[in-house]
Amino acid sequence: MLQQVNGHGSGSAAHSGESLREDLQELLGGEVPPQQLNDLTKVNPVTLETVLRCLQARYMADTFYTNAGCTLVAMNPFKPVPQLYSPELMREYHAASQPQTLKPHIFTVGEQTYRNVKSLIEPVNQSVVVSGESGAGKTWTSRCLMKFYAVVAASPTSWESHKVAERIEQRILNSNPVMEAFGNACTLRNSNSSRFGKFIQLQLNGAQQMTGAAVQTYLLExxxxxxxxxxxxxxxxxxxxxxxxxxxxxxxxxxxxxxxxxxxxxxxxxxxxxxxxxxxxxxxxxxxxxxxxxxxxxxxxxxxxxxxxxxxxxxxx
Ligand SMILES: Nc1ncnc2c1ncn2[C@@H]1O[C@H](COP(=O)(O)OP(=O)(O)OP(=O)(O)O)[C@@H](O)[C@H]1O
Ligand SMILES: [Mg+2]
Incomplete structure (x- = not known):
């Protein structure tokens, strides 16, 4: 049974955090501190308890993304973490020769899918499935991905095409407040809960620049x-x-x-x-x-x- 520990604030919470890490390290018997285990498949033994404890230790170390093989587990920090979503960080993941070697992040997923489209001789559509319970951070994560693609897929050379790309980028980002105004509501679990599902399609041209987007919504409550x-x-x-x-x-x-x-x-x-x-x-x-x-x-x-x-x-x- 996991003990509930508040990861932020008081000294006693910090102390419980420390003892949690020690407990977990003992439980896992490994040399890597649990908060540094950035792939859940490396947790040994893989049990519900060790996986949850590892995520808890990472959460308490303000590390909100963890790989689970080719899946990314995103935890909701329930507080603003601006440095985690800065344009500089987007560019860092975009410029990295091997983004998967950087810390797990939603930008790694964004960059990998972008490269998969780019590097293949015959471009193949890429899909990202964002799932989780209400309040988990799906809408937040989708917005981050859209912002990421808007930045990395909009660097055309000529001034004129730059203007066109900027307009498309702005339109894509502006679709969020409109969809959320008409389709989101304050519920007991989430003050901005999406009461509909959506399928967002981002379209790239042969030069991998964003040329448009289409959003299909379904099951509006x-x-x-x-x-x-x-x-x-x-x-x-x-x-x-x-x-x-x-x-x-x-x-x-x-x-x-x-x-x-x-x-x-x-x-x-x-x-x-x-x-x-x-x-x-x-x-x-x-x-x-x-x-x-x-x-x-x-x-x-x-x-x-x-x-x-x-x-x-x-x-x-
Ligand atoms: N990565 C994050 N950084 C900071 N705050 C976050 C993050 N992810 C989620 N949040 C916070 O949690 C709230 C709930 O997240 P979000 O609306 O994305 O949940 P959801 O999974 O889409 O839920 P629902 O299914 O109810 O629509 C956000 O409004 C935001 O305040
Ligand atoms: Mg939502």
Whole structure:
């Protein structure tokens, strides 16, 4: 049975971390300290306990990526780690002669798949499957991969093609806030939980430069519009509109300031994801102009007549 230890903060936690490492080293009987074992297939014996303990020791040493053969295990640090995702680090993995010899990282996966496309005589499509339970960090990891490809697959020589690549790159990155506004919600497990699956395709030309992207979404949890579990919220977009609409839009969309809506539970919770301006801006960059945006928000405002608290409670048509 693993003992739960808080990896950050107090001195006693640091002390438990130390004893955990010693325990594990004894258990594994190896010379390599567990936090330095960067491939779980090297843990000997491979048991659930040794694998989990090894991951725990690495987590406590702020090492969040570990290989498991050709699979990468990513742990959610639950804190910002900016130095782990800097453009300099992306370039380091991109420039490395053997990226797999660097520390395990999502950029290794990105770089290896990019090289597989590049080095083969007949380019072969590459797929990366990101899986895990809710809150594990799938969306975060997909975003990191997209940012990585946007940087490494966008270095054309001429100024004109550089501009084109930059525009594509920006559009690809801007698809995230839009998809998340309409498809993510605050749940008990994750304040920005994706309530849909997605298949993202990044397209490269013969020179391995990014030329486009396609996103296919499936299994959107539509029932959430009308029914949310206790303590959970509706999709972010409703709160964005509710909190960020201009005075004139409020009148048009029948959204009086301060009104309570039965399908808008917990509006008092302020999330980073509640920013309407970010969604509008991202939609503009995707080529959705202001009148079209207005039509989209109006459809929501009119076809889903949110009832004030104590209203008829009928689901939207
Ligand atoms: N590598 C990371 N660095 C820093 N924070 C992270 C990282 N991975 C995840 N997080 C944090 O954890 C939160 C949850 O991660 P994320 O939304 O990616 O989970 P998910 O697997 O997509 O969950 P769901 O299935 O509910 O959509 C993020 O909003 C972010 O705050
Ligand atoms: Mg997600």
């Amino acid at each position: 539509k029932t959430r519009v009308a029914c949310q579990a206790p303590s959970e919220r509706n999709f972010h977009i409703f709160y964005q509109i509710y909190k960020g609409a201009h005075a004139e839009e409020r009148v048009r969309w029948r959204l009086p300031e301060g009104a309570a809506f039965s399908w808008l539970p917990h509006p008092e919770r302020t999330l980073e994801e509640d920013c309407f301006e970010v969604t509008r801006e991202a939609m503009l960059h995707l080529g959705i102009d202001a009148p079209t945006q207005n039509n989209i928000f109006q459809v929501r405002g009119k076809a889903t007549p949110l009832t004030c608290g104590g209203g008829d409670g009928q689901p939207p048509s």
